[in-house]
Amino acid sequence: MxxxxxxxxxxxxxxxxxxxxxxxxxxxxxxxxxxxxxxxxxxxxxxxxxxxxxxxxxxxxxxxxxxxxxxxxxxxxxxxxxxxxxxxxxxxxxxxxxxxxxxxxxxxxxxxxxxxxxxxxxxxxxxxxxxxxxxxxxxxxxxxxxxxxxxxxxxxxxxxxxxxxxxxxxxxxxxxxxxxxxxxxxxxxxxxxxxxxxxxxxxxxxxxxxxxxxxxxxxxxxxxxxxxxxxxxxxxxxxxTLVKSLSREEQVKLHIGDTILDAIARYNEGVQRNFLVYNSLGYVAGALPEYYIQQAISSGVGLDKKLGQYMSTAWTSVSGNLSALELFDIFKKQGVAIAHVMDDDGVIIGIIDRNILGNFINNEVDK
Ligand SMILES: [Zn+2]
Known part of the structure; x- marks a missing residue:
């Protein structure tokens, strides 16, 4: 309201x-x-x-x-x-x-x-x-x-x-x-x-x-x-609604060696709004929330900086069996913009971010 x-x-x-x-x-x-x-x-x-x-x-x-x-x-x-x-x-x-x-x-x-x-x-x-x-x-x-x-x-x-x-x-x-x-x-x-x-x-x-x-x-x-x-x-x-029914299997992965400019290019493709940033071993090192990207775009400086120096450490893993309501609380409380979604065995089955959840809340579920 x-x-x-x-x-x-x-x-x-x-x-x-x-x-x-x-x-x-x-x-x-x-x-x-x-x-x-x-x-x-x-x-x-x-x-x-x-x-x-x-x-x-x-x-x-x-x-x-x-x-x-x-x-x-x-x-x-x-x-x-x-x-x-x-x-x-x-x-x-x-x-x-x-x-x-x-x-x-x-x-x-x-x-x-x-x-x-x-x-x-x-x-x-x-x-x-x-x-x-x-x-x-x-x-x-x-x-x-x-x-x-x-x-x-x-x-x-x-x-x-x-x-x-x-x-x-x-x-x-x-x-x-x-x-x-x-x-x-x-x-x-x-x-x-x-x-x-x-x-x-x-x-x-x-x-x-x-x-x-x-x-x-x-x-x-x-x-x-x-x-x-x-x-x-x-x-x-x-x-x-369960988180696993909203999670997205395919994700756009960013790397700690990518520059902010690279990230902006991926962002502008319009597929994904918040990203996980991976290290060379293939593990998640951090996240790049949408507002980080928007901040970089509006300031327009230091765009050649590597994501390893620019990313946020706020990201998390959640069970696919949580409700969307519980996820909403987790996002809000932890200030997280994106999360890995896991099945019962702890295997990663996809990602979920604020954007997907926001679209669901606004009734336009797009997967
Ligand atoms: Zn009253």
């Missing part, structure tokens, strides 16, 4: 926090909301504090996911905040449904905890009468209003995220709970179906009560549900 440009604003608990560029749309939004007050200084001030408080709540929600994930052994690549919410991107999604359940539920629990904390704070500061005060957001001009709206927002975030439909946390909680009983694949189908029914109810119910927001949320949920299904199908296909 291409998320577009986002900016690193800092790290908390060693997890990078990024702002999606659309977050700057909040500036005109604040201006629009505070216009009725004639841009009164204190109105703008408190409204801005409110926006920061709301996004702070969303951020803590994401940290609920990320830190629970860390506790269970999954690291988080980053957290991205956008005007429509946040996302904590895990390096690897939990296959264990119990883990998925805990990681997912932790986010909404943070919001309910925050709501309780803010409610206590309001009672301490303003007594029991804090709730009845009813100003519209454009009239916020004191900390009481700000705290009250942040508290209510956290209750809303808690409820909204528990809607049992993808991509809300509730959809994942539902899926993970069903998966504990009947397995992952079926549970996704059931959760997606329930999500779609929810979506339709949102649209119908929304129209019935004369809301515009509810039908929009409904349509959003409806289309997101399909995406989750696609993602899972994708994963399953990789899981069901």
């Amino acid at each position: 291409n998320l577009g440009r986002s900016f690193l604003i800092g790290r908390l608990f060693n997890i990078p926090v990024r702002l999606h560029w659309t977050i700057f749309l909040l500036i005109p939004f604040i201006a629009f909301q505070t216009a009725p007050s004639g841009y009164a200084y204190e109105n703008i001030f408190w409204f801005t504090i409110l926006v920061i408080g709301v996004f702070g709540s969303v951020l803590l929600h994401e940290y609920g996911h990320a830190l629970t994930a860390r506790f269970l052994g999954y690291s988080t690549r980053d957290i991205i905040l956008s005007p429509i919410g946040g996302v904590a991107r895990l390096e690897k999604f939990p296959k264990d449904s119990k883990h998925e359940l805990w990681i997912t539920i932790a986010g909404p629990l943070v919001n309910i905890a925050l709501a309780i904390i803010f409610a206590f704070l309001l009672v301490i500061l303003y007594g029991m009468g804090f709730l009845p005060a009813s100003a519209t957001v454009s009239e916020i001009d004191n900390p009481n209003e700000v705290l009250r709206i942040i508290m209510i927002t956290n209750i809303a975030l808690f409820l909204f995220n528990l809607i049992p439909a993808f991509p809300m946390d509730g959809g994942r909680i539902l899926r993970a709970s069903i998966a504990l009983i009947i397995g992952r694949e079926k549970s996704t189908k059931i959760a997606v179906t329930i999500g779609k029914i929810m979506a339709v109810l949102f649209v119908i119910g929304g129209i019935y009560v004369g809301s515009t927001t509810l039908p929009i949320i409904g349509i959003f949920i409806f289309f997101s549900a399909g995406n989750e299904m696609k993602q899972l199908g994708h994963e399953q296909r990789l899981n069901d």
Whole structure:
């Protein structure tokens, strides 16, 4: 998924926090909301504090996911905040449904905890009468209003995220709970179906009560549900495919005595993108990944250098009986671009590289 440009604003608990560029749309939004007050200084001030408080709540929600994930052994690549919410991107999604359940539920629990904390704070500061005060957001001009709206927002975030439909946390909680009983694949189908029914109810119910927001949320949920299904199908296909069915018997072999220019010529033939480099005894000495070649092409210097001095040492041998999904993880973890594929007796039956795997993932298996 291409998320577009986002900016690193800092790290908390060693997890990078990024702002999606659309977050700057909040500036005109604040201006629009505070216009009725004639841009009164204190109105703008408190409204801005409110926006920061709301996004702070969303951020803590994401940290609920990320830190629970860390506790269970999954690291988080980053957290991205956008005007429509946040996302904590895990390096690897939990296959264990119990883990998925805990990681997912932790986010909404943070919001309910925050709501309780803010409610206590309001009672301490303003007594029991804090709730009845009813100003519209454009009239916020004191900390009481700000705290009250942040508290209510956290209750809303808690409820909204528990809607049992993808991509809300509730959809994942539902899926993970069903998966504990009947397995992952079926549970996704059931959760997606329930999500779609929810979506339709949102649209119908929304129209019935004369809301515009509810039908929009409904349509959003409806289309997101399909995406989750696609993602899972994708994963399953990789899981069901053996590396030996993808491996290529014929390979273009490079030699440590070849120059970079030789390698570029072989690369340009277009048959193979990543290469193994052999020594004079016929053993693999290293690898020449595609990006090494592209780097050489773009720099254009030192092309007469021998591959023995330019190659990468990152290559590996894998069993042909691994799944494509396992291979994908190996490539990612070891930074490897090409591997020997072996049969059960350890005999080399071919090669597999990132390009072949990438083409398979993109549905265009070419052998
Ligand atoms: Zn969440």
